[in-house]
Amino acid sequence: MSDSNKVRATDAGDGIRLITLDNPPVNALGYALCAELVPLVEAAAKDATVNTVVFTGANGMFSGGADVNDFSTPPTAETKTVRDVIEAMERSNKTFVAAIDGNALGGGFELALACDYRVATSKSRVGLPEIKLGLLPGAGGTQRLPRLIGANDALQMMLKGEMVKAPDALAKKILDEVVESDAVAAAEKYAGKPKRRISAMKTELGVANLGLFATPFVVAQAHMMVPLEENGGFAAHKLIDAVQAAIELPFARGWAREMRLFMELVVSPQSAALRHVFFAERELSKVPGLPKTEPLEIKKAAVIGAGTMGTGIAIVFAEAGIPVTVIETKDEAVEKSREMIFGMFKYQVDKGRLSQEDAWKRANSISFETDFSELGDVDIVVEAVFESMPVKKEVFAKLDAATKPEAILASNTSTLDIDEIAAATKRPGKVLGLHFFAPANIMKLLEIVRGKETSPQTLTTGIALGKKLRKVAVVSGNAFGFIGNRMLFEYEAQAVQLAEEGVSPARIDKVMKAKFGFAMGPFAVADLSGLDVYNFISQSQHGTPLGRIPIIAKLVEQGRLGQKSGAGFFKYDKAVGKGREAIPDPEVEQLIAQLAKEAGIPQNPNVTDEEIIARCTRALADSGAELVRTGVALRPGDIDIVWIYGYGFPPHHGGPMHYAKEVALRQAQGDNTPKTSHTTETKELTHA
Numbered sequence: 239m240s241d242s243n244k245v246r247a248t249d250a251g252d253g254i255r256l257i258t259l260d261n262p263p264v265n266a267l268g269y270a271l272c273a274e275l276v277p278l279v280e281a282a283a284k285d286a287t288v289n290t291v292v293f294t295g296a297n298g299m300f301s302g303g304a305d306v307n308d309f310s311t312p313p314t315a316e317t318k319t320v321r322d323v324i325e326a327m328e329r330s331n332k333t334f335v336a337a338i339d340g341n342a343l344g345g346g347f348e349l350a351l352a353c354d355y356r357v358a359t360s361k362s363r364v365g366l367p368e369i370k371l372g373l374l375p376g377a378g379g380t381q382r383l384p385r386l387i388g389a390n391d392a393l394q395m396m397l398k399g400e401m402v403k404a405p406d407a408l409a410k411k412i413l414d415e416v417v418e419s420d421a422v423a424a425a426e427k428y429a430g431k432p433k434r435r436i437s438a439m440k441t442e443l444g445v446a447n448l449g450l451f452a453t454p455f456v457v458a459q460a461h462m463m464v465p466l467e468e469n470g471g472f473a474a475h476k477l478i479d480a481v482q483a484a485i486e487l488p489f490a491r492g493w494a495r496e497m498r499l500f501m502e503l504v505v506s507p508q509s510a511a512l513r514h515v516f517f518a519e520r521e522l523s524k525v526p527g528l529p530k531t532e533p534l535e536i537k538k539a540a541v542i543g544a545g546t547m548g549t550g551i552a553i554v555f556a557e558a559g560i561p562v563t564v565i566e567t568k569d570e571a572v573e574k575s576r577e578m579i580f581g582m583f584k585y586q587v588d589k590g591r592l593s594q595e596d597a598w599k600r601a602n603s604i605s606f607e608t609d610f611s612e613l614g615d616v617d618i619v620v621e622a623v624f625e626s627m628p629v630k631k632e633v634f635a636k637l638d639a640a641t642k643p644e645a646i647l648a649s650n651t652s653t654l655d656i657d658e659i660a661a662a663t664k665r666p667g668k669v670l671g672l673h674f675f676a677p678a679n680i681m682k683l684l685e686i687v688r689g690k691e692t693s694p695q696t697l698t699t700g701i702a703l704g705k706k707l708r709k710v711a712v713v714s715g716n717a718f719g720f721i722g723n724r725m726l727f728e729y730e731a732q733a734v735q736l737a738e739e740g741v742s743p744a745r746i747d748k749v750m751k752a753k754f755g756f757a758m759g760p761f762a763v764a765d766l767s768g769l770d771v772y773n774f775i776s777q778s779q780h781g782t783p784l785g786r787i788p789i790i791a792k793l794v795e796q797g798r799l800g801q802k803s804g805a806g807f808f809k810y811d812k813a814v815g816k817g818r819e820a821i822p823d824p825e826v827e828q829l830i831a832q833l834a835k836e837a838g839i840p841q842n843p844n845v846t847d848e849e850i851i852a853r854c855t856r857a858l859a860d861s862g863a864e865l866v867r868t869g870v871a872l873r874p875g876d877i878d879i880v881w882i883y884g885y886g887f888p889p890h891h892g893g894p895m896h897y898a899k900e901v902a903l904r905q906a907q908g909d910n911t912p913k914t915s916h917t918t919e920t921k922e923l924t925h926a
């Protein structure tokens with residue numbers, strides 16, 4: 239039968255036509271593949287010797303969905319997409335069966351939903367993750383899944399964009415059968431079975447029947463549950479509209495309505511931003527010029543220091559199945575660390591995320607010792623002691639003597655010079671920074687800091703370890719503050735400048751959080767990190783931007799260290815939000831005003847919200863651009879990932895560098911209305 243480089247059709251006997259998707263790495267259903275697939279489906283439909291078509295995928299995957307790269311080029315009338323494949327299936331009276339072995343996601347899962355039967359191996363997963371790309375399933379998923387499992391469950395699954403394991407999908411009646419192996423053989427047993435089109439079914443609401451008010455109530459509830467359109471909820475609201483069509487309209491009209499809603503989303507800035515994030519994250523491990531080398535195998539690890547960070551890092555290793563020894567001399571620190579470990583694993587068991595046995599195994603893979611002599615067989619050590627160069631150099635000299643020559647020695651320092659630390663050892667090629675973000679066992683971001691002597695194998699091992707630890711690992715050059723904190727200082731400095739011009743910290747935080755979408759405002763972040771930390775850094779590193787913030791030194795002098803001391807830029811009251819809620823403090827505002835007056839800073843309290851956003855985001859973009867220019871960051875996309883995963887930058891804006899580019903583009907197109915929202919005119923769809 240037909241053979242091409244992306245899909246092939248073979249005859250399996252007994253009237254079965256087997257169509258195999260073979261487009262590595264994820265059998266993406268790109269325009270080119272769909273152009274080959276449509277004629278294959280039509281040929282099978284016309285072939286009187288065929289009664290059943292079985293779809294399957296090569297490369298250990300059914301399909302990762304449509305090719306996300308395609309969305310930057312709008313389809314033409316000739317373009318063939320997954321929708322065209324599915325329409326060809328709908329026109330045929332043959333029986334279609336999906337044989338899933340691996341992931342069936344997005345358009346791949348929608349292809350399976352257009353089949354009459356679905357069989358999968360137990361390791362497979364299905365899902366419609368389009369929402370994570372600022373899209374909605376655009377090949378019938380919003381119309382078929384509600385008909386298959388009810389509107390409510392379908393909407394939840396699509397809003398979360400979650401992957402559902404095969405056994406759970408079977409329980410939800412998404413799959414007809416789960417087998418241990420050979421999905422194709424199992425699928426072939428459905429040959430000749432009667433057609434069972436989901437498009438011919440009716441959508442049940444799937445909630446307690448509220449009678450006449452059911453649909454409007456369910457839909458209204460859903461719209462209230464998701465973020466505002468301008469705060470990253472654009473796709474979610476359109477998805478709800480699509481599911482409403484699945485409830486209220488005949489399939490053909492719902493199918494057309496879905497397409498219109500998809501087309502609104504695919505051209506939206508929010509989707510462009512999220513698709514940028516998708517690819518930027520997959521670029522991280524590609525280090526230009528890094529010679530290909532095998533990473534060192536990490537079978538055993540050690541952490542120096544059982545403080546909050548050290549304990550969190552030990553938990554990360556344990557969760558990745560790597561036994562870890564924690565070196566700590568203070569008994570009370572060991573006790574506190576053990577409590578934190580026990581508490582964390584118990585929480586996972588209580589949440590049903592871990593079995594009691596697994597939790598026990600992992601907690602016990604963390605051991606405590608007081609002496610470096612116990613480190614003779616570890617493959618990597620992560621130092622997490624006090625942020626002081628003399629202390630770190632002493633630790634690294636001891637590690638150099640106590641560990642095997644091939645062991646990698648990493649520092650968790652957040653700002654200190656990796657080259658200076660490496661110079662304290664005879665193995666600078668084995669030294670790098672592994673900067674975890676607090677809390678280390680929760681935050682996904684990891685900065686891998688390469689010193690000038692860090693060897694290719696050491697860096698390659700760091701990148702591989704980041705993946706194994708399930709971190710989003712970004713390679714950084716060895717410069718003050720690396721990537722994230724370097725930019726944070728500029729961002730904070732800009733926020734304080736606005737405060738010195740008479741804009742209250744509370745308003746600045748509100749604009750950057752509620753209007754722009756940050757997880758926290760700049761002043762709340764400073765209070766959380768600790769103003770003493772900022773002050774220590776600004777005093778110890780000459781010429782850092784923090785030197786420009788006298789208010790921080792003043793607040794520290796007054797003992798206002800931030801959340802941990804009950805007062806910083808804001809006040810904190812244990813009775814309010816468990817002492818974590820920022821309460822505006824007129825005393826601080828007066829102090830800022832007084833310092834600004836003494837410095838002769840012109841007041842500009844009526845600056846617009848848009849100007850606040852522009853100045854704060856520009857401070858980030860300018861400092862990010864400098865990091866790329868000087869080679870500290872490899873790519874602007876890397877910086878975007880750092881800020882989304884490490885500092886709560888809103889993903890629907892794509893990160894500081896993507897956002898700045900988008901703003902510049904808009905301004906170049908003469909659109910100077912500073913927009914924080916991305917809603918296009920939501921044209922009322924008069925007809926589907």
Ligand code: T1G
Binds near residue numbers: 341
């Ligand atoms: N399109 C294009 N490239 C893709 C891709 C996709 N859908 N999925 C993966 N890649 C590339 C990825 O960039 C990387 O490239 C390589 O494959 C390996 O990816 C019409 C509109 C499938 C679970 O959102 O979740 O269908 O770096 O490192 O860890 O309604 O990839 O090697 O050059 O992630 O094994 C919906 C996205 C699309 C799924 C595999 N589908 N992909 O994970 O490999 S829109 C998705 C994933 C759509 C329809 C709608 C994961 C994976 P490179 P990887 P992995």
